[in-house]
Amino acid sequence: MSSRPDVTMAQRKRRLVSNELSEAALQLLALKGFDAVTIDEIAATAGVSKRTFFRYFASKEDVVVQFLADMGAGMRAALASRPLGEQPSVALRHTVRDPMAACADHSERALRVVQLILRTAALRARFLEHQDRWRDDLAAELAQRLGLDPDTDLYPQLAAGMALTAFDAVLRRWSGSDGADDPAELTDRAFAAIAPALDAVGPSNP
Amino acid sequence: MSSRPDVTMAQRKRRLVSNELSEAALQLLALKGFDAVTIDEIAATAGVSKRTFFRYFASKEDVVVQFLADMGAGMRAALASRPLGEQPSVALRHTVRDPMAACADHSERALRVVQLILRTAALRARFLEHQDRWRDDLAAELAQRLGLDPDTDLYPQLAAGMALTAFDAVLRRWSGSDGADDPAELTDRAFAAIAPALDAVGPSNP
DNA sequence: CCGTGCATGGCACTCGGTGTCAAGAGGTAA
DNA sequence: TTACCTCTTGACACCGAGTGCCATGCACGG
Structure with a gap:
């Protein structure tokens, strides 16, 4: 169950959070429409804070x-x-x-x-x-x-x-x-x- | 000093405010850059409130x-x-x-x-x-x-x-x-x- | 002179987006 | 093990865009 050995744990975690975030966003936005979903909602669904969302994506779009x-x-x-x-x-x-x-x-x-x-x-x-x-x-x-x-x-x-x-x-x-x-x-x-x-x-x- | 007689006073005033607003906006935005100018600033320069700005224009852009x-x-x-x-x-x-x-x-x-x-x-x-x-x-x-x-x-x-x-x-x-x-x-x-x-x-x- | 309608201002509120800071997790060297 | 360092995170305060609501005031028609 090893991935690339030269990939640090932190990097893998970053990718994981990023995927979690975009997955949650895509699901929610497609379901409820763009304006009806807040960033807090997306972040909460992904299990992180709003502040962290903006550390991965520059904007809601x-x-x-x-x-x-x-x-x-x-x-x-x-x-x-x-x-x-x-x-x-x-x-x-x-x-x-x-x-x-x-x-x-x-x-x-x-x-x-x-x-x-x-x-x-x-x-x-x-x-x-x-x-x-x-x-x-x-x-x-x-x-x-x-x-x-x-x-x-x-x-x-x-x-x-x-x-x-x-x-x-x-x-x-x-x-x-x-x-x-x-x-x-x-x-x-x-x-x-x-x-x-x-x-x-x-x-x-x- | 008569303009169109069938143009009500309210309509003329609306046009005037609209021109005032876009003039102020254009001047300020060209001078200081788009992000450095707030809508309150534009509205104040035109002599109206921020709330009124949004009755004439849907957004800052x-x-x-x-x-x-x-x-x-x-x-x-x-x-x-x-x-x-x-x-x-x-x-x-x-x-x-x-x-x-x-x-x-x-x-x-x-x-x-x-x-x-x-x-x-x-x-x-x-x-x-x-x-x-x-x-x-x-x-x-x-x-x-x-x-x-x-x-x-x-x-x-x-x-x-x-x-x-x-x-x-x-x-x-x-x-x-x-x-x-x-x-x-x-x-x-x-x-x-x-x-x-x-x-x-x-x-x-x- | 008096109602009606419209434009306005003020206010509170939501939400997107940012700066700051303290705390935690992991990794490293002595 | 301990001390240290770096990276990430959450919490909080803050700003500005944009909206809903309501009270006020001014023009217009009767």
């Missing part, structure tokens, strides 16, 4: 949204790992599809989280903030890979924005179908629609 | 963001007023450009507001919420005008999202250039980049 927050890093990594000469539409399609598929894999939990986020205004707002940062990241990565100056050329911002628009549409469909639709196929269809703009790479600076 | 909130209705109206047979890229270009130009007209105030929003996380989040609603509105309008079913076809959501991506890029540039760049010209450049996707109208449902 965070405990839900953090679950999807890794996708930003995943996207940037996916884009960075694509071969340099690849068409933008193909590279960006994988940028979105790979993390999306990874998320949909443990779909038991992911689906519930996504549905909760999309249906709750406060959570959706936080999620949009994340996407906003992802867009800047992707735009920077794109500009670098294409040798464009992000300060004069609109393309990186636009292409990143289009990719995330596709991502958002896919997420909505997937959530709306209760996970029945295939995320990878949805992504392909969305990118088929936006590809003509992504691959028309004529620089748009004056 | 609202007093700033509401300034741009009309653009949503403006966009939908602009789109609805375009001739039915028009190419989507042209119709959507006007959808974005017209309200944008109207906003940039009283640029003294608009520029300050936009810069404040884009540089403040909380305000930007609220603004993204608005854009999110605008996207749904535009998608609905687009679906109707093109005779597409928004539940099966991805195009309306994607096209609306692309248009707003362009809008956001334009807004950033305009703000970043301190109003030097021409919003209309920026909009044209952005739409030149995304037009190939907007006009490739092949329905994308299975």
Whole structure:
């Protein structure tokens, strides 16, 4: 019954509390609605104090949204790992599809989280903030890979924005179908629609 | 010194208080930063109580963001007023450009507001919420005008999202250039980049 | 002149979020 | 074993956003 020997007891305990907290939060929030649950309630359910809750999560929204927050890093990594000469539409399609598929894999939990986020205004707002940062990241990565100056050329911002628009549409469909639709196929269809703009790479600076 | 005769005194007073409030808020927030200003402070500067502030604005962010909130209705109206047979890229270009130009007209105030929003996380989040609603509105309008079913076809959501991506890029540039760049010209450049996707109208449902 | 309606201010209250501090648990060295 | 150190925690006080409630006052219509 040994886990990693080089993992200290304190670290394991931290993970345990963190899981306890997000589990309690997810259950309560999905059950009663976002506004009807207080942080004291979540903390009490997890067996800790409110103060401790804020030592693990920065806000009430965070405990839900953090679950999807890794996708930003995943996207940037996916884009960075694509071969340099690849068409933008193909590279960006994988940028979105790979993390999306990874998320949909443990779909038991992911689906519930996504549905909760999309249906709750406060959570959706936080999620949009994340996407906003992802867009800047992707735009920077794109500009670098294409040798464009992000300060004069609109393309990186636009292409990143289009990719995330596709991502958002896919997420909505997937959530709306209760996970029945295939995320990878949805992504392909969305990118088929936006590809003509992504691959028309004529620089748009004056 | 008569204003509109059919406008009651109470209504005029309401407008006056509202202007006083948003003026005070804008000045204080731009000066000291969003978090460093309390609502009591804003209300006191405007000569009313905190309770009254919340009778005019739903939140601290609202007093700033509401300034741009009309653009949503403006966009939908602009789109609805375009001739039915028009190419989507042209119709959507006007959808974005017209309200944008109207906003940039009283640029003294608009520029300050936009810069404040884009540089403040909380305000930007609220603004993204608005854009999110605008996207749904535009998608609905687009679906109707093109005779597409928004539940099966991805195009309306994607096209609306692309248009707003362009809008956001334009807004950033305009703000970043301190109003030097021409919003209309920026909009044209952005739409030149995304037009190939907007006009490739092949329905994308299975 | 008198009711009616509306805007306001004041107050108490809830809740999200933060700073501070003292106490406990575990790990380490003498 | 004892002394020490670090990390985590709970408790408490505190701030600010936002809301419900009620009494007051001012404009308007009769």
